[in-house]
Amino acid sequence: MVEQSNKLLKMFEGINKNLYRSNKIVELYKPLNEILFALNQDLDQLIITDKKEPHLHEQIEKEIKKRGLISLYKKMDETICNLKEEIDYFYDQIHRGEEIFEKFRNYRTYVFENPNKSKEYLDKLINIFNIDKFVLKFNVVGTIDLSEVAKLIKGQKQGINIVLPSENVSLIYEEILKSKPIKFRIVYGPLAIYFEKDNVLYIEAPSKKIELCDSTAKEFNAKLLDN
DSSP, rough: HHHHHHHHHHHHHHHHHHHHHTTTTHHHHHHHHHHHHHHHHHHHHHHHHHHOGGGGHHHHHHHHHHTTTTHHHHEEEEEHHHHHHHHHHHHHHHTTTTHHHHHOOOEEEEOSHHHHHHHHHHHHHHHHTTTOOEEESOOOOTTTHHHHHHHHTOOOOEEEEEEEEEEGHIIIIIIITTTTOOOOEETTEEEEEEEEEEEEEEEEEHHHHHHHHHHHHHTTTEEOOOO
């Protein structure tokens, strides 16, 4: 058991390291992109010049020969073709990772057409997960009058949190999101719902619950972000 656990940790260390390294490809690709973009512009200009200025034909031929451009171009073309073939191959292989990572996804951002759709979705989740009450947790509480907020949403203040009966969740939209720029989340066990906006919800939960959240969100035509 310990040996298997150690192998698993070692495997994840490798995945983690190589994903970070692969994300640095953008830094390596940018210079190549600039080179190829500039080369493409120069070739376009050469083609236009050859068509419009036939009297320069001999000079163009002379410069191409003197600089060995045919050989250089062929080497560049072969390199780019080989690189594309390798990238296509590894993309097909690595793309399989999406399936395994999505299987274990434990968070998601949902964007709804409007606040009403967001609220209807939340009501549906309450029924699906049989939620009787939420705990409201605030990012910053020093400048918030929790007693006032609890009164507005008909909840009960408990320390630095507010316990809210699930049937009053619509008051979050009517009393907090419309008037108070407060960052907060509602929590029920391992389920945590963050209100990014009144129509944008960020949910953290075990992967099986996220699957349910995903399928339910589609019923309300929500956009599921793959962040």
